[in-house]
Amino acid sequence: MFRKKSPIYHRKKGIVRQLAWGRISSTFVALCLVVGLAAVWHFTKAEQSPYVPAANQEVLDAVSHPLAAITLPADAQSAVGTLYEGVVKTNETGEPVPIASITKIITALTILEKALIEPGQQGDTITLQAKDEDYYWQYAAIGGTVTPITAGFEMTQYEILQTMLLASSNNMSDTLVDHYFASRDDYLQAAASFIQKNGLEHTTVADTTGFSPDSRSTPSDLIKLGQLALQNPVIAEIVSQKKATVSVAGEIPNYNPLIEEDLVTGIKPGFTDEAGATLLFSLDVPLPNGESKSIIAAVLNHKNDQTYFGDIAWLYAQLAASYR
Numbered sequence: 001m002f003r004k005k006s007p008i009y010h011r012k013k014g015i016v017r018q019l020a021w022g023r024i025s026s027t028f029v030a031l032c033l034v035v036g037l038a039a040v041w042h043f044t045k046a047e048q049s050p051y052v053p054a055a056n057q058e059v060l061d062a063v064s065h066p067l068a069a070i071t072l073p074a075d076a077q078s079a080v081g082t083l084y085e086g087v088v089k090t091n092e093t094g095e096p097v098p099i100a101s102i103t104k105i106i107t108a109l110t111i112l113e114k115a116l117i118e119p120g121q122q123g124d125t126i127t128l129q130a131k132d133e134d135y136y137w138q139y140a141a142i143g144g145t146v147t148p149i150t151a152g153f154e155m156t157q158y159e160i161l162q163t164m165l166l167a168s169s170n171n172m173s174d175t176l177v178d179h180y181f182a183s184r185d186d187y188l189q190a191a192a193s194f195i196q197k198n199g200l201e202h203t204t205v206a207d208t209t210g211f212s213p214d215s216r217s218t219p220s221d222l223i224k225l226g227q228l229a230l231q232n233p234v235i236a237e238i239v240s241q242k243k244a245t246v247s248v249a250g251e252i253p254n255y256n257p258l259i260e261e262d263l264v265t266g267i268k269p270g271f272t273d274e275a276g277a278t279l280l281f282s283l284d285v286p287l288p289n290g291e292s293k294s295i296i297a298a299v300l301n302h303k304n305d306q307t308y309f310g311d312i313a314w315l316y317a318q319l320a321a322s323y324r
Contacts, residue, residue: 065085065088065089066322066323067080067081067082067088067089067295067319067322068088068089069318069322070089070315070318070319070322071314071318072089072090072091072315073299073302073307073311073312073314073315075302075303075304075307075308075311076276076277076299076300076301076302076311077090077091077092077093077097077218077219077299077300077301078090078091078092078219078297078298078299078300078315079091079092079218079219079220079222079223079297079298080223080295080296080297080298080315080319081223081295081296081297082293082294082295082296083226083227083230083231083282083294083295083296084227084294086223086224086227087220087223087224090219090220091219092218092219092220092300094202094218095218096202096203096204096216096217096218096221097216097217097218097275097300097301098210098212098213098214098215098216098272098274098275098278098301099210099215099216099217099222099270099275099278099300100210100211100215100270100271100272100275100278101145101168101170101209101210101268101269101270101271101278102210102217102222102225102268102269102270102278102280103205103207103208103209103210103215103270104164104165104168104173104208104209104210104268105165105225105229105235105267105268105280106191106194106195106203106205106225107164107173107176107177107191107205107208107209108161108164108165108229108235109194109228109229109232109235110187110190110191110194111157111161111176111177111180112232112234112235113190113194114180114181114190115157115180117157117158117161117234118234119233119234119237121158122156122157122158122159123156123157123158124156124157124179125154125155125156125157126154126155126156126157126160126175126176126179127152127153127154128149128150128151128152128153128154128155128175128248129151130151131178132149132151132171132174132175132178133149133150133151135170135171135172135174135175136148136149136171138171139170139171139211142211144170144171144209144211145167145168145169145170145255146169146170146171147163147167147169147171147172147246147249147252148248148249149171149172149175149248149249150248153247153248154247155246155247155248156247157176158234158238159244159246159247160172160175160176160246161176161234161235161238162238162241162244162246162252163246163249163252164176165235165238165239165268166238166239166241166243166244166252166253166254166255167252167253167254167255168255168268168269168270169252170209170211173208173209174208174209177208184207184208187208188205188206191205192204192205198224198228199224200217200221200224200225201221202216202217202218202220202221203216203217203218203221203225204216204217210270210272210275211272213272213274213275217300218300219298219299219300220298222280222298222300223296223297223298225280226267226280226282226296226298227296229266229267230265230266230267230282230294230296236265236266239254239256239265239266239267239268240265240266241254242254242259242260255269256268256269256279256281257269257279257309257312258279258281258283258312258316261283261316261320263283263284263285263320264281264282264283264316265282265283265284265294266281266282267280267281267282267296268280269281275300275301276300276301276302276303277299277302277303277308278299278300278301278302279297279298279299279302279312280296280297280298280299281296281297281312281316282294282295282296282297283295283316283319283320285319285320285322285323286323287323288323288324293323295319295322297315297316297319299311299312299315
């Protein structure tokens with residue numbers, strides 16, 4: 001038994017590197033000069049052949065799309081798209097791969113279908129049980145990301161969603177699913193139904209957390225998942241937060257390695273030995289007319305430690321400059 005204290009986070013091998021933003025920032029600065037030249041070339045091209053997207057159009061001419069010029073990471077399967085147009089470009093193989101903690105986005109959306117929270121509300125108040133402490137110790141023992149809790153204390157549904165989506169808490173994912181579903185099989189059936197009705201044809205989940213390598217998807221499906229997440233006001237609000245303070249655990253961080261960038265609005269990173277580094281992120285890019293374009297990118301199966309941070313910094317930089 002343990003009492004209220006500062007949060008402790010246990011990460012699988014290598015995931016703490018996601019917090020090393022200094023490495024990303026230095027890479028980003030070095031790339032800016034190249035991106036600036038690319039932006040000038042792209043803006044000139046755009047003037048010659050203007051592209052005007054139609055609202056809510058799912059698939060547009062990928063050849064003339066501003067995102068068509070994006071260079072995707074060579075060491076990963078990736079896709080880029082927009083909130084209303086969907087996938088624009090991908091280098092995926094079509095074979096689903098482990099998605100690690102991005103799975104928690106599906107968990108959160110499935111729970112919110114069963115127990116809706118309106119914006120500004122906290123949802124149900126949940127009393128933590130002895131089994132919830134057990135989840136903490138079980139995941140800590142195998143190197144999973146955890147948030148410390150104490151049986152008998154209370155947390156709101158919204159706070160638990162914050163621990164899942166910001167601090168990537170495995171134990172709290174299981175805790176919240178237990179509260180709303182009769183069994184783990186009951187939850188998995190509900191998640192499968194959510195996946196099917198939302199057209200995520202290459203996505204399966206085997207657990208609530210993504211710790212299982214059998215929770216799989218493709219970059220294109222994750223662009224669709226990003227669309228669903230950003231269109232849910234509660235999830236969109238949470239994933240945009242740089243940190244949060246919750247009952248029992250105190251202050252928790254957002255592990256998204258791009259969250260400090262001005263244009264970034266979410267969504268969720270992940271890491272396991274089987275999945276490698278995974279990242280689903282979004283950004284709002286300003287347009288010349290004063291409006292903005294919401295872009296979504298997915299990076300899966302990145303297993304090169306030497307290039308990961310440079311790759312996501314370069315991808316972000318290109319996307320930030322794509323509509324200039």
